[in-house]
Amino acid sequence: MPSAPVTEDSHLYLIDASAYIFRAYHALPPLTRASDGLPVGAVSGFCNMLWKLLEELKGGERPTHFACVFDKSSYSFRNDLYPEYKANRDEPPEDLRPQFPLVREAAVAFHTHALEQEGYEADDLIATYARQAEAKGARVTIVSSDKDLMQLVTDKIHMLDTMKNKQIDADAVFEKFGVTPDKVIDVQALAGDSVDNIPGAPGIGVKTAATLLEEYGTVEELLERAEEIKQPKRRQTLIEHAEQVRTSKLLVTLKDDVPVEVALEDLAVADPDPKTLIDFLEKMEFRTITRRVRETFEAEGVIDETTAGDIGFDAENYVCIRDFKTLEDWIARAHEAGVIGLDTETNSLDCQTCDLVGISIALSPNEACYIPLGHIDPDHSGGSDMFDADPPRQIRKEDALKALKPLLEDPSVLKVGQNFKYDYTVFARNGIHVTPIDDTMLISFALHAGMHGHGMDELSERYFHHSPIPFKEVAGTGKSQITFDRVPLDKATEYAAEDADVTLRLWQHFKPWLHREKVTTVYETLDRPLIPVLAGMERAGIKVDRDHLSRMSSDFAQRMAGLEDAAYKAAGGEFNMGSPKQIGDILFGEMGLPGGKKTKSGQWSTDASQLEYLAAQGHELPQIILDWRMLSKLRSTYTEALQDAINPETGRVHTSYSMAGAQTGRLSSTDPNLQNIPVRTEEGRKIREAFIAEDGNVLISADYSQIELRLLAHIADIDALKNAFKEGLDIHAMTASEMFDTPIEGMDPMVRRKAKAINFGIIYGISAFGLANQLGIERSEASDYIKAYFEKFPGIRKYMDETKDFAKDNLFVKTAFGRKLHLKEMNSKNGAQRAFAERQAINAPIQGSAADIIKRAMIAMPEALAKKKLDAKMLLQVHDELIFEVPEAQAEDTIETVRKVMEKAPLPALQLSVPLDVDARAAKTWAEAH
Structure with a gap:
């Protein structure tokens, strides 16, 4: 740190950091670091305040000397004078404690002194430095609004409340206390302070104290002449509590002669080191202020992007491969790289029916390519001269895949994808079994489940401060949106190559964390091996009886009409059964049923729990509404939607499993959701009757019991x-x-x-x-x-x-x-x-362990079935249940194999002290098998 003499031209800034930490903590919403949940709200507030202050000072008269002052501990010399000093203060909140050392670290990162000294409070250090500077003719600004520091205000010493952007001078002090700054300690001695447990004189407040001091001058004079006070109660109080008042004055008087460990001259201002500051802010994962600081440094010419630790994303380095020779060169380089980012572009989000449009590969940051394979008008490049006019315009898909297949199946080259199950399926449908693989979405999930989302765009913004090109920017939105095979190649290259580039960078960023966070085994034995298993299940799908669903849908519609008539009769008039507002007004407004409560919008709550409570009390209409809602949901979500979801080519429904949805690790099913079909109602069981086996086959349901x-x-x-x-x-x-x-x-x-x-x-x-x-x-x-x-x-x-x-x-x-x-x-x-988090804490280890066990069973299942030469296919996973389709003649052997795999799934990683029990049976429909 530099040193500079303090003179009449100097200006010292002292930040009351300890007080500011508490102020920032209580004023700002909670904030945690995304990667590990560390509370950092107060640290963020401190950093933003300090940066804002430093930037504002650049536009005016800059300080010559600067320091942040902290409390070393809760003990000071005042505790020796009065053991009860600050005794009634609560311990700092649990989520604030770990932030104290981080704020000190922040101060150092900004290249300012973080001053603290055992036995003294921050206020004493501030008083000492302020008086030393004043004695040398320098000006002092104390950045704080703490009333205890107002006793220091003079012509040379002012305070600054940055929260209110208000200067505190002698006039402001008089406005608050009714006395000049030199009398503040006398007012505080008389009035006391409940926050710091300073006793003062009982019953005497600030206004009374100011009035007494106006007449008697000082506390000492007042106590000497206490018997002259006309008001009996006030006179008696001061006589009885004279010593208490004297002690209080000692407690509130700031010590301005602390033997400081850092000389005043050594507090000279120094600009922050850009790399040190940006590294700290990035470590805290403060995206907004990191960007502002970087932009400021760049604008000032202090750093460029490279020195800021971010090489950036440069689309000009991305290559569109449209000839076989260039493709062969990239394949050779990919073999040499050993690790590549890999992504596919298709003309649909449905990986079971989409066409492969192109493939992107990244070899290193800013070194990526796009291989168009199915673009309809590849010569149209939106007016760009990026592409050569010479043929061939686009490599034939069959030729490109034949050339890429050895690379994508090469066990010595790691292929890294984001949500790679989708790409894995697309390649599998084109005859390529990609291996080995890593998935940045699943790595992020293993590291940060419950902390944030795991989509590529969010991860890129969070960790690289880079927003990838939105799909709508290249394909449009709404009715004018085009499929990717119609996107001009210049735009397609920039978009697709960037995806592979970002994915590879995420892998480079995240992969080392797995070992550090001790979740390598979770990722490598529970999550990554499940990708090909789920991809196979999704491709297999399950057969659904369309006629059965159609009949059920008609039946539900008729029953809903009957329930509507019954509801109108019970309510005494017609209303919209789908309107929560109308239902609430009828139940609680017109009918006056008990227990009504309103939502934030002012409407009556009519959620399921509220209606179930009323129904349990014997009220007819709530039960009718519940029954109608159930049928309405079953009809729209299942009997109608499942018919639309039947793949016209396979005649089967192909759900998609989300591997990073529920933070407990449970899989969730979408498009369509087959995991939430009710099983406790007759209607739900009837829906499962629509799930059937092919001729000559049966379905097996294997379910963990409790x-x-x-x-x-x-x-x-x-x-x-x-x-x-x-x-x-x-x-x-x-x-x-x-x-x-x-x-x-x-x-x-x-x-x-x-x-x-x-x-x-x-x-x-x-x-x-x-x-x-x-x-x-x-x-x-x-x-x-x-x-x-x-x-x-x-x-x-x-x-x-x-x-x-x-x-x-x-x-x-x-x-x-x-x-x-x-x-x-x-x-x-x-x-x-x-309270919600506490419930999660209790349930998550149990539900998460159950989810991990069934994942282990699913991963082991294909090999176990193949070893027994069984033709069973695993089709569905529904929480604790697995559904298989198998030739009828192999049903018993399959049940025996499946049961053994599921019951032994925890081994050898976990020896349970209770046995696992699996219920398994075979039938023609899911309902009968369950």
């Missing part, structure tokens, strides 16, 4: 539950017997139902309100049930409490296989967000 309860017993180490599972007992009957002291033999089914609802509800953090709705009982009774459950199984409460404590400290939980599930709201100041 896997989440088994995992709860294992993870929470509950002996009673573990023994029940080992002995093959009815777990719900056993739970009911334990809770309600009822014999299992001859148990009332309703009692078992209560225990079952609690067993499953506990895993999801069910509330008394939720359980009451589910069982149709009073909330107080439901609360008693939950209390009784925890009394019988205290280990479950212990697991929940310990899990929440771990999550609060670490902002993540883990599955039994080591998958991290980040919970960034665990310490949120918003109660609802925090």
Whole structure:
């Protein structure tokens, strides 16, 4: 750090950093670092304040000396004078504590001194430096609004409240205290301070203190002449508490002669080192201020993009390959590179029906190409002279794929994609089995599940501060949007090559993190190997009976019409069954039903839980509406939509599985969603009847029995539950017997139902309100049930409490296989967000472990079936259930093989203390097999 003498021309800026940290924390919304959930809101506020201040000072008179001043610890010499000093202050919030050292690090990154000293508060250091500078004739600006510092204000020393952009001089101090700055400590000695636990004189506030000082001059004079005070109560207070007031004055008086460890002259201003500052801001993942700082440095000519640590994206380096010789050159270079970014362009988002339009490959940052294969008008380049006029204009798809196949199947060249399951399927449909592969979406998911999204655009913006070209920019929007095969080649090259470039850079950025974050095994054994398995399942699809769905759709429509008539009769008039507003007005406005509550929009809430509560009280109309909504949803979501989803070429429905949707690691199914078909209702079961096997085949449904309860017993180490599972007992009957002291033999089914609802509800953090709705009982009774459950199984409460404590400290939980599930709201100041995160913390290790187990089974399944020479195809995964299609003659052998694989799936990585049990059966329809 530089040094410079302090003279009459000097201007010292002192930042009250400790106070600002708290102010920023309470004023700004919570913010966590995306990569690991570290709280950084106060750090962000500090950095933005400091940068804004430094930039503003450039336009005026710049300071010559500058420092940020911190509290070293909660102890100071004042605690020796008065042990109760600041005794009533709460501990800093849990999500603020880790930010204190980061703010100090931020100050250093800005190339300013971060001053602190054991035994003294930040205010004492500020007072000392301010008085030293004043003594040399220099001007001082204290960046703070803290009233304790107002005693320092003089003609030379001012304060600056950056939050309000307000200068605090002697007039401002008088306006606040009613006295001049030199009398502030006397006012504070009399008035005390509840925040710092400074006693003062009971009953005397700031205004009274100012009035007394106007008459008597100083605290000392006032206490000497206390008996002259006319008001009896005020006189008695000052006489009785004279020593307390004297002590208070010692406490509020700032020490301005601290033996400072850094000389005033050594606080000379220095410009921040660009690389140091940008590296810190990038480490904190502060995208906006990083961009502003970089742009400012670039505009000032201090740095260019390269020195800022970002080589940028230059489309001029991207190549459009339109001749075979150039393609062969790139293939050779790809073999040498050993790792390539790979992406496909198609004319549709449906990987089962789309045509391959082009392939992009990246060898290194800014070194990428696009190989057009199916563009309809490749010579049209939008007026660009980027492309040569000589033929050939576009390599024949068959020739290009034949040349690329050895590279894409070469085990010595790693192919990196983003959401690569899509591209894998496209290549597979064109006869290429791409291997080996890495997927940046899944790497990000393994690292940051629960922290942010994992799409390429979001990751690029978050980690590279680069927004990739939007699809709409090259293909248009709405009715004028064109398919990619009609995009001009210059635009197509820039767009497609950039995708491969970004993907390769993401891999280079993320891959080393896997080992550091200890999730390499999760990615390499649970996520990446699942790509070809799911791709195969999606390609296989499942046969659906269109006629059955059509009949059901007609039946649902008729029943809905009947329910509408019944609803109109119950309501005394017609209304729109699909309008929550009209339903709310009728139920709570006209009919006056109890329990109504309004949403933020001012409308009555008519969600399912509200209607279920009313229906449980015996009210007719809410139940009719629930029944109508169920049929309406089943009809629109399944009986109609599934008919549209049947592939005309295969006659089968091909769902798509999202591998990075649910943060627990559970797979989700889309286009169409086959995982949410109701199974507890007759209508839902009828929909499953539409899923059928081909002639000569059967469907097999293999379902883990109560896997989440088994995992709860294992993870929470509950002996009673573990023994029940080992002995093959009815777990719900056993739970009911334990809770309600009822014999299992001859148990009332309703009692078992209560225990079952609690067993499953506990895993999801069910509330008394939720359980009451589910069982149709009073909330107080439901609360008693939950209390009784925890009394019988205290280990479950212990697991929940310990899990929440771990999550609060670490902002993540883990599955039994080591998958991290980040919970960034665990310490949120918003109660609802925090409560939701706590429920997630309890459930995620259990649900996530179940998801990991079935993934392990799915990965092992193809080899196990092939080893037994079985022709079974795995078609669907629905939470804890796998669906297969198999020749009827192989059904029994397949069931035996499938059951063994699923029950042994945790091994050898995890030895469960409870057995896994798989229910499996074969039938012509999914409904019959389940």
